[in-house]
Amino acid sequence: MKTIVIKIGGMTCPACSGGLEKSLNRRDGIAKASVNLMLNNATITYDDTKISLSDIEVFVEKAGFRSLGIDDYQLQINKEKSQRPKIVALGVISVALLCLSLFGDGIKSSMPIFYAIISTLLGILAVYCGRDILRLGFYSIKNRVPDMTTLVLLGTGTAFVYSLWIFFYNFLLIKNYNSMFMYESVAMVLFFVMLGNSIENKGKTKSLKALQGLMTLTPETAMVVKDGKNIETTIDEIKKGDTLICSEGNRIAADGIVTVGTAYMDESFITGESSPVKKNKGCRVIAGAMCMSGKIEYSVEKIGKNSMVSSIVRLATQAAGQRPAIARFADKAGRIFVYLVVSVAVFAAMFWFFRGCTIGFYTTVFISVLAAACPCAFGLAAPLATAVASGKLAKNGVLIKKSQAIETAGKATNIIFDKTGTLTEGKMEVKAVKNYNNCNKDVVLKAVATIEKMSQHPLAKAVVEYAEKKNISTLENVDSFLSIDGEGLSATLLGKNYLIGNITLLKNNNIDFSIFDDDEKKFSAEGYSLIFVVENNTPALLLALGDKIKDNASLVLDDIKNKGVEITMLTGDNVGAAASVAKKLNINYHASMLPQGKNDFISELHQHNKTVVMVGDGVNDSPALLSADVGISFSAGADIAADSADAVLTSGDISKIPFLINLSRKTVRIIKQNIIWAMLYNFITIGFSSGFLLSFFDYVPMPYISAMAMALSSLTIIFNSSRAGV
Numbered sequence: 001m002k003t004i005v006i007k008i009g010g011m012t013c014p015a016c017s018g019g020l021e022k023s024l025n026r027r028d029g030i031a032k033a034s035v036n037l038m039l040n041n042a043t044i045t046y047d048d049t050k051i052s053l054s055d056i057e058v059f060v061e062k063a064g065f066r067s068l069g070i071d072d073y074q075l076q077i078n079k080e081k082s083q084r085p086k087i088v089a090l091g092v093i094s095v096a097l098l099c100l101s102l103f104g105d106g107i108k109s110s111m112p113i114f115y116a117i118i119s120t121l122l123g124i125l126a127v128y129c130g131r132d133i134l135r136l137g138f139y140s141i142k143n144r145v146p147d148m149t150t151l152v153l154l155g156t157g158t159a160f161v162y163s164l165w166i167f168f169y170n171f172l173l174i175k176n177y178n179s180m181f182m183y184e185s186v187a188m189v190l191f192f193v194m195l196g197n198s199i200e201n202k203g204k205t206k207s208l209k210a211l212q213g214l215m216t217l218t219p220e221t222a223m224v225v226k227d228g229k230n231i232e233t234t235i236d237e238i239k240k241g242d243t244l245i246c247s248e249g250n251r252i253a254a255d256g257i258v259t260v261g262t263a264y265m266d267e268s269f270i271t272g273e274s275s276p277v278k279k280n281k282g283c284r285v286i287a288g289a290m291c292m293s294g295k296i297e298y299s300v301e302k303i304g305k306n307s308m309v310s311s312i313v314r315l316a317t318q319a320a321g322q323r324p325a326i327a328r329f330a331d332k333a334g335r336i337f338v339y340l341v342v343s344v345a346v347f348a349a350m351f352w353f354f355r356g357c358t359i360g361f362y363t364t365v366f367i368s369v370l371a372a373a374c375p376c377a378f379g380l381a382a383p384l385a386t387a388v389a390s391g392k393l394a395k396n397g398v399l400i401k402k403s404q405a406i407e408t409a410g411k412a413t414n415i416i417f418d419k420t421g422t423l424t425e426g427k428m429e430v431k432a433v434k435n436y437n438n439c440n441k442d443v444v445l446k447a448v449a450t451i452e453k454m455s456q457h458p459l460a461k462a463v464v465e466y467a468e469k470k471n472i473s474t475l476e477n478v479d480s481f482l483s484i485d486g487e488g489l490s491a492t493l494l495g496k497n498y499l500i501g502n503i504t505l506l507k508n509n510n511i512d513f514s515i516f517d518d519d520e521k522k523f524s525a526e527g528y529s530l531i532f533v534v535e536n537n538t539p540a541l542l543l544a545l546g547d548k549i550k551d552n553a554s555l556v557l558d559d560i561k562n563k564g565v566e567i568t569m570l571t572g573d574n575v576g577a578a579a580s581v582a583k584k585l586n587i588n589y590h591a592s593m594l595p596q597g598k599n600d601f602i603s604e605l606h607q608h609n610k611t612v613v614m615v616g617d618g619v620n621d622s623p624a625l626l627s628a629d630v631g632i633s634f635s636a637g638a639d640i641a642a643d644s645a646d647a648v649l650t651s652g653d654i655s656k657i658p659f660l661i662n663l664s665r666k667t668v669r670i671i672k673q674n675i676i677w678a679m680l681y682n683f684i685t686i687g688f689s690s691g692f693l694l695s696f697f698d699y700v701p702m703p704y705i706s707a708m709a710m711a712l713s714s715l716t717i718i719f720n721s722s723r724a725g726v
Contacts, residue, residue: 016140158370345366388722405660673720
């Protein structure tokens with residue numbers, strides 16, 4: 001099997017993408033086809049032993065669309081500039097035909113044949129300019145996937161054929177010059193449909209252009225260090241492992257790790273945070289980040305399509321093309337609606353036919369009903385609002401990988417949090433230091449930090465950082481050093497012997513550690529990790545280390561609770577550590593839980609009809625993230641594409657979770673409003689266009705008025721959907 005992404009031309013509405021998708025999935029050799037209207041592309045998995053790319057392109061052509069070649073995910077948004085002259089021409093033709101219809105009686109009476117020829121030529125030009133819409137209508141019928149273009153084809157086709165019949169039979173054959181043409185209806189319906197599509201395309205691509213802007217943040221050139229020289233080179237020449245330089249006022253050219261120097265970087269385009277982030281040796285840098293001050297050298301890790309920016313753009317745009325449940329309902333309603341509209345149009349025409357009306361009147365009724373109907377309003381109801389919300393979230397550091405997350409997050413009844421790295425920083429720090437036997441705490445700490453510098457253990461790093469914060473300088477050399485696996489360190493410094501480690505290290509060296517007993521029990525009960533320090537066989541210090549709770553965790557959790565959502569913390573840590581964090585945050589918890597235990601807990605909530613959001617690190621929480629209704633993780637780089645979550649917080653800031661909930665609820669409200677508006681609009685306009693309300697409002701159906709109303713409906717949906725981004 002092989003998967004490709006090809007660019008598609010000619011799609012104008014969700015029914016188009018749905019029709020193409022259905023058509024492709026019917027083809028032998030194609031395992032799965034997914035068409036993305038937002039990107040105008042199709043992701044196709046096919047058996048390359050049965051069919052080729054050229055076969056797939058033929059399938060696309062037969063469905064009524066155009067294959068524009070392989071799409072490399074660089075977010076090339078087709079602006080359909082070629083359509084603009086056609087729209088302008090249709091506008092001019094429509095005005096000319098309308099003037100002939102309303103004010104051309106003098107020409108018609110004095111030069112009827114000239115009047116008829118001019119009108120017919122303009123009508124033919126109108127059909128030529130709108131041929132793309134009519135062609136899509138033909139293929140929608142051929143492929144048995146009716147949509148808006150089906151109605152346009154039936155309506156304008158009927159009007160055009162009727163007008164041609166009047167031209168040849170009445171004007172040329174029997175010389176009856178009292179008949180009226182309907183060319184102006186043909187031209188104006190096509191004009192307003194194409195104008196509406198053009199405006200819709202601008203509306204639906206607005207959020208994608210914002211994502212495209214991420215790609216343009218990467219500089220075109222970079223400074224590479226080669227053979228001790230700084231050489232400016234193009235971005236395409238950069239390779240993994242190259243050392244690049246970034247100084248103040250320049251942008252990072254590729255994802256990498258800092259090797260030399262210190263700088264402050266603006267990563268707000270990814271994280272949503274406005275404050276510059278300090279980057280020094282060992283820190284990761286992201287392509288597109290702006291250096292606000294300082295200078296660094298960094299080793300390239302990821303370039304091009306593998307970079308974090310490319311991953312975000314790719315996944316966000318894929319999510320924009322997905323359809324949540326409420327959108328699938330709207331799509332289905334839109335397809336059913338087409339059949340209903342055609343039935344109403346036929347019924348209305350027959351009604352006025354049996355009432356003895358003229359052929360011109362009931363033909364006008366038939367065309368007006370078809371022109372008024374707007375299944376596009378149904379199709380646009382959800383995708384536009386979802387796309388706008390996805391763009392808003394992406395700008396604020398929330399990457400939506402599956403659009404269902406936008407719909408479901410606002411319905412959450414329960415949110416499950418992992419502890420380490422989610423509610424806490426995931427980084428150990430010294431919480432307390434107890435000294436014994438009247439030792440000088442700072443002097444011993446200086447020795448301990450000097451020795452711990454020799455170790456790579458996370459707890460050792462925490463001790464060194466604690467000493468730095470306390471402005472306790474370390475020494476250069478250690479006389480002797482021994483790392484004992486599972487126990488700790490043994491070292492000699494300035495003529496003194498030190499044991500630094502856990503209780504096992506003390507037992508194995510026959511140290512009397514009874515003096516530690518009370519503090520050991522106290523700190524252990526609170527879940528702290530302990531480091532015992534013995535100087536010349538005498539207990540000296542006890543260091544209690546713990547994971548720091550995130551600064552905003554308490555406020556964020558209170559915000560979530562105020563939204564009526566129940567919070568539970570599930571962690572694999574011991575009861576003491578879990579209880580300490582849960583008490584400070586005032587939440588329920590379960591400790592010593594394996595990944596399967598978290599998964600079982602969520603399954604139990606589902607049995608009670610709860611909607612569950614799981615927030616975890618995306619690695620050991622994968623089963624829980626998958627089983628939850630919405631899985632949210634913290635990630636970076638390639639992990640964004642690899643983990644099991646439905647949404648990713650690119651900055652690791654949990655304050656984005658209530659933001660996601662609020663926007664989810666707002667977006668769903670907007671989608672429901674859109675659907676209600678589409679239903680109400682069509683009910684009213686079809687009532688007027690059918691002529692059934694003629695006796696109440698004295699309104700005579702006019703197809704171009706119906707077409708204007710159809711365009712207005714779509715514009716209303718676009719305007720309302722744009723509120724999701726405010």
